[in-house]
Amino acid sequence: HLGVSAFSQYTVVAQESLVKVDPDIPLGIAALFGCAVMTGVGAVVNTAQVRPGTSVAVFGMGGVGLSALMGARAAGAYPIVAVDVLEHKLELAREVGASHVVNAREGDPVEAIKEITRGGAEYTFESVGHEQVLIQAYHATARGGMTVTIGLPHPSRQFAVPAVSLVGEERTVKGSYMGSSIPRRDIPRFTAMYKAGLLPVEKLLTRTITLDEINEAFDALARGDAVRQVVRFKRFRA
Numbered sequence: 001h002l003g004v005s006a007f008s009q010y011t012v013v014a015q016e017s018l019v020k021v022d023p024d025i026p027l028g029i030a031a032l033f034g035c036a037v038m039t040g041v042g043a044v045v046n047t048a049q050v051r052p053g054t055s056v057a058v059f060g061m062g063g064v065g066l067s068a069l070m071g072a073r074a075a076g077a078y079p080i081v082a083v084d085v086l087e088h089k090l091e092l093a094r095e096v097g098a099s100h101v102v103n104a105r106e107g108d109p110v111e112a113i114k115e116i117t118r119g120g121a122e123y124t125f126e127s128v129g130h131e132q133v134l135i136q137a138y139h140a141t142a143r144g145g146m147t148v149t150i151g152l153p154h155p156s157r158q159f160a161v162p163a164v165s166l167v168g169e170e171r172t173v174k175g176s177y178m179g180s181s182i183p184r185r186d187i188p189r190f191t192a193m194y195k196a197g198l199l200p201v202e203k204l205l206t207r208t209i210t211l212d213e214i215n216e217a218f219d220a221l222a223r224g225d226a227v228r229q230v231v232r233f234k235r236f237r238a
Helices: 027-033 036-048 063-074 088-096 109-117 133-137 165-169 183-195 209-225
Strands: 056-059 080-084 100-103 121-126 142-148 173-174 207-208 228-231
Touching: 027 036, 027 183, 027 207, 027 228, 036 063, 036 121, 036 142, 036 183, 036 209, 056 133, 063 080, 063 088, 063 121, 080 088, 080 109, 088 100, 088 109, 100 109, 100 209, 109 133, 121 133, 133 142, 207 209, 209 228
Parallel strands: 056 080, 056 121, 080 100, 121 142, 142 173, 207 228
Antiparallel strands: none
C-alpha cells in the first residue's frame, strides 16, 4: 500500500508501507482502497465512529465523499444526505448509499439538510476542501453533533463560526486525515466489507486508462466527469 498514486510500473517503498491485498480483488478495484475508500470510510467509522440510526450529511461527491456515504450506510446511519452541484454525481450517490440528495445549485443545502433531518444532521462530513463548504457543513450540524472535515484547503484559508455555539450547543469540529486509518488494520477490514457487499467500491471506478491518457484523465477529473480513473500498465490486469 502507498498512500498516494505513483505513475510508474514499479515503486520502491519501505516494507512497513506494504499491505497484502486479497488476490480475489481485481487490482483496478484494490487501487481505490489506498485513498478514496480508506479516507472516506475511515472518516465515518474511525474518526466520527458513526452509530446506527444517526443522521449523516456528506458535502462533495468525489471519490472520498462517495466512500463516506458507503461507510455511513454500512454503519447503519439514516437518513444519509448527499450534497453536490452535479446531478450525475447525485445519481451515483443514491446508488452507493444516500437516502436523500441535495443539489446546492438549486437552493440552500443547510436548510434542506435541516428539513430532512428535523433540525440538523448528527454528523456532517466536508470532503470538498473549501472553507465555505466547511462553514455550510458546520451550520447543517445538529446541536451536540460533530462536523468532520476531510478535504484539504489551501494552507492560507481559514473558517469562522460562532464561537458561542461550540459551548452552548456542545458542538465538535474534527479533522480527519486519511480517515484516521491504520492501513495494515483498515485495508484488510475494508476489503472484507467490499467482498461482503457492504461497500460497492466498483461504482467509484469511472474507467481505466493507459499512461499516455493521463493528461486527458486529469482534465476529466477537473470537469467533474470522472470519479476515479485507474492507470493500467500493460503487464498488469486491472
